[in-house]
Amino acid sequence: xxxxxxxxxxxxxxxxxxxxxxxxxxxxxxxxxxxxxxxxxxxxxxxxxxxxxxxxxxxxxxxxxxxxxxxxxxxxxxxxxxxxxxxxxxxxxxxxxxxxxxxxxxxxxxxxxxxxxxxxxxxxxxxxxxxxxxxxxxxxxxxxxxxxxxxxxxxxxxxxxxxxxxxxxxxxxxxxxxxxxxxxxxxxxxxxxxxxxxxxxxxxxxxxxxxxxxxxxxxxxxxxxxxxxxxxxxxxxxxxxxxxxxxxxxxxxxxxxxxxxxxxxxxxxxxxxxxxxxxxxxxxxxxxxxxxxxxxxxxxxxxxxxxxxxxxxxxxxxxxxxxxxxxxxxxxxxxxxxxxxxxxxxxxxxxxxxxxxxxxxxxxxxxxxxxxxxxxxxxxxxxxxxxxxxxxxxxxxxxxxxxxxxxxxxxxxxxxxxxxxxxxxxxxx
Numbered sequence: 001x002x003x004x005x006x007x008x009x010x011x012x013x014x015x016x017x018x019x020x021x022x023x024x025x026x027x028x029x030x031x032x033x034x035x036x037x038x039x040x041x042x043x044x045x046x047x048x049x050x051x052x053x054x055x056x057x058x059x060x061x062x063x064x065x066x067x068x069x070x071x072x073x074x075x076x077x078x079x080x081x082x083x084x085x086x087x088x089x090x091x092x093x094x095x096x097x098x099x100x101x102x103x104x105x106x107x108x109x110x111x112x113x114x115x116x117x118x119x120x121x122x123x124x125x126x127x128x129x130x131x132x133x134x135x136x137x138x139x140x141x142x143x144x145x146x147x148x149x150x151x152x153x154x155x156x157x158x159x160x161x162x163x164x165x166x167x168x169x170x171x172x173x174x175x176x177x178x179x180x181x182x183x184x185x186x187x188x189x190x191x192x193x194x195x196x197x198x199x200x201x202x203x204x205x206x207x208x209x210x211x212x213x214x215x216x217x218x219x220x221x222x223x224x225x226x227x228x229x230x231x232x233x234x235x236x237x238x239x240x241x242x243x244x245x246x247x248x249x250x251x252x253x254x255x256x257x258x259x260x261x262x263x264x265x266x267x268x269x270x271x272x273x274x275x276x277x278x279x280x281x282x283x284x285x286x287x288x289x290x291x292x293x294x295x296x297x298x299x300x301x302x303x304x305x306x307x308x309x310x311x312x313x314x315x316x317x318x319x320x321x322x323x324x325x326x327x328x329x330x331x332x333x334x335x336x337x338x339x340x341x342x343x344x345x346x347x348x349x350x351x352x353x354x355x356x357x358x359x360x361x362x363x364x365x366x367x368x369x370x371x372x373x374x375x376x377x378x379x380x381x382x383x384x385x386x387x388x389x390x391x392x393x394x395x396x397x398x399x400x401x402x403x404x405x406x407x408x409x410x411x412x413x414x415x416x417x418x419x420x421x422x423x424x425x426x427x428x429x
Contacts, residue, residue: 018067148201155193291321
């Protein structure tokens with residue numbers, strides 16, 4: 001497995017800062033949840049809720065996805081990353097823009113600070129898309145996985161651009177449509193365009209790889225990509241010109257069917273796997289897929305019932321269930337290889353060296369997994385019954401999970417070389 005990542009691995013500067021910073025944002029997200037537990041089931045157009053959502057979407061989800069994409073696209077394309085400098089510049093802009101937006105939303109300062117912060121995020125997304133495109137374009141091999149990544153990069157740029165226009169609209173009110181309606185389109189372009197399609201593309205490559213499985217049904221992935229984009233484009237076009245209508249169910253169904261095709265591909269790879277036992281990190285991924293399915297199930301309730309708690313439940317399942325579950329499971333499947341490659345590549349075969357999984361505390365992963373299941377269930381339960389003490393308790397548990405996750409991430413990032421010449425009895429980590 002290590003060889004797969006070593007051959008075309010990017011420089012640490014293009015990956016490590018994203019993982020480390022995302023871990024800090026995850027802790028910040030958990031703290032903000034704790035501070036705002038009483039507001040979580042209220043209307044989503046609330047300064048604190050907007051700050052929490054953008055912490056989850058930009059500082060946590062997008063931050064770590066940038067790092068993972070810069071690491072994995074060279075593996076998928078078998079081509080070196082186009083520019084490490086552009087990758088690091090996108091990191092600086094995304095970090096600065098995310099911090100600025102979170103602060104501005106929290107205190108609801110809709111002036112130039114918010115606009116400048118939004119502009120930094122937009123520029124970061126454009127640099128990311130350009131870097132991804134140039135890396136994929138330099139290879140002669142065209143795979144469906146990289147098509148997912150390229151199209152998701154377009155949706156990221158679309159989402160951030162619309163988001164910037166919305167921030168400007170808060171001060172200058174130039175958009176002819178209802179601001180909240182455009183906000184819904186902005187959110188779902190990010191969820192179904194950026195997050196969903198990128199996760200489907202990366203997942204279709206990584207999940208079979210880690211299971212040592214394979215599926216020959218690539219047509220399922222092509223169908224998934226087409227249906228997801230058809231549903232999203234139809235939703236955005238109809239939603240801009242018309243109020244939310246029963247047709248939205250049909251568009252959601254298209255996206256769901258596309259995601260189902262992707263899931264069938266994963267199931268087929270799982271059935272033909274060589275590694276029969278799924279480890280804890282892979283079980284994290286399974287839980288995230290359950291959360292994703294539940295989020296689809298909440299959509300009809302959310303559209304037919306205008307209680308704000310259902311919107312809160314939907315957002316929780318998306319950001320804390322699906323996206324967080326994927327990240328918690330995949331971080332320790334990918335990050336250790338970058339650090340291992342830097343520290344031990346030249347020692348491989350000449351000395352006893354640790355394996356990538358030895359760079360973090362595996363026992364803590366077990367505790368993290370069970371704590372995560374309990375916490376996401378408790379969070380959703382608290383939202384459904386609208387019980388503030390339950391939500392507050394869950395928020396405290398999120399802080400604990402973030403600390404455990406952060407400890408393991410920084411243990412990997414700051415790992416020092418430890419090896420012995422062949423013939424020694426053991427390798428001390």
